[in-house]
Amino acid sequence: MKTNYVKPLSFLFVLLIFFSCQKEEGETNQQNLTPNSDITVSARPTPSEDMITFLSSLSEAVIIGQNGNKKEYEETLIKASKDFLDMNGIMYNKATSNSEIFSKALELYSQKTNNLKN
Amino acid sequence: MALIVAPVFPNSIFVFNNVDFDLYYLIGARPTDGTYYPYLSSRGPYTQPGSSTPYFVLLEGFENTTYAHASGFPFDSPVTLPASAQISHWTRTLTPGSPAINTTNSLAQMMFGSTHRYSEFKFFMLDENDNHVLSGNIDPIDLDFPSEMSGFGITITYFPLDGDVFILFDYTP
Numbered sequence: 626m627k628t629n630y631v632k633p634l635s636f637l638f639v640l641l642i643f644f645s646c647q648k649e650e651g652e653t654n655q656q657n658l659t660p661n662s663d664i665t666v667s668a669r670p671t672p673s674e675d676m677i678t679f680l681s682s683l684s685e686a687v688i689i690g691q692n693g694n695k696k697e698y699e700e701t702l703i704k705a706s707k708d709f710l711d712m713n714g715i716m717y718n719k720a721t722s723n724s725e726i727f728s729k730a731l732e733l734y735s736q737k738t739n740n741l742k743n
Numbered sequence: 744m745a746l747i748v749a750p751v752f753p754n755s756i757f758v759f760n761n762v763d764f765d766l767y768y769l770i771g772a773r774p775t776d777g778t779y780y781p782y783l784s785s786r787g788p789y790t791q792p793g794s795s796t797p798y799f800v801l802l803e804g805f806e807n808t809t810y811a812h813a814s815g816f817p818f819d820s821p822v823t824l825p826a827s828a829q830i831s832h833w834t835r836t837l838t839p840g841s842p843a844i845n846t847t848n849s850l851a852q853m854m855f856g857s858t859h860r861y862s863e864f865k866f867f868m869l870d871e872n873d874n875h876v877l878s879g880n881i882d883p884i885d886l887d888f889p890s891e892m893s894g895f896g897i898t899i900t901y902f903p904l905d906g907d908v909f910i911l912f913d914y915t916p
Contacts, residue, residue, distance in 0.1 A: 669896070669914035680916055687900060690889040698889065699904060724907040728757050731911060732807060735761045738913075739805040742763065 670741035679709040706730035767799035771863025786832040801827040815856035819848035
């Protein structure tokens with residue numbers, strides 16, 4: 626009697642694919658627990674006009690800096706910071722260092738973002 | 744004519760976490776001259792997920808902190824809150840491949856206070872369920888020019904200014 630191996634082999638093949646898919650799915654699920662791409666970043670709080678202006682100037686400063694113009698980069702950064710502080714009525718001494726002014730501006734920006742979120 | 748060489752190591756490090764995720768980071772330091780060794784890593788009380796070595800300190804969402812370069816490197820603690828950003832120890836790695844030796848802040852200050860400069864900022868972020876959001880490394884950090892990296896709706900910008908270093912984590916516009 627001639628044995629027909631085709632059907633059992635096909636069945637085994639189908640089973641193999643099925644379990645293989647199951648394993649992949651399980652692995653994917655496990656990866657889904659912590660992958661970066663599956664984390665939803667909460668919506669950015671809509672910034673106010675002064676914050677947008679400040680941020681745009683910072684981006685502009687970064688581009689200037691990346692193009693190698695250090696002096697202009699620093700000037701843009703400080704001008705953006707002073708404008709932002711002025712717009713919000715935050716006082717600073719003329720003798721205040723650039724670093725302190727920028728720090729104050731970033732702190733204010735951070736506070737305002739947090740306030741918008743709440 | 745005298746040649747004056749200004750030191751490049753920063754006076755202070757300002758870290759701003761302007762997004763709603765917990766930011767964990769470590770600060771690396773290398774000698775003011777020469778190679779990366781002896782290499783110093785700040786050590787905090789928090790571990791990276793899947794690791795057991797507590798190198799990281801914590802800044803929660805919308806928190807910021809400053810490490811002042813008052814008496815040389817390394818810094819022992821932030822000059823502004825939160826306390827979670829306090830560096831408990833430093834580890835020193837003498838050569839490539841050598842084990843990291845745990846060192847108290849005072850000993851690190853005594854041994855490396857004026858010989859080491861800030862050179863690296865390694866970080867990761869977790870959401871409220873402790874899921875990993877993103878991680879990265881700004882290295883070397885002693886750049887004279889700004890740098891920026893973006894991912895998953897978050898932009899990390901490194902601003903050098905007057906010898907100080909500002910690192911801002913913010914939502915991508």
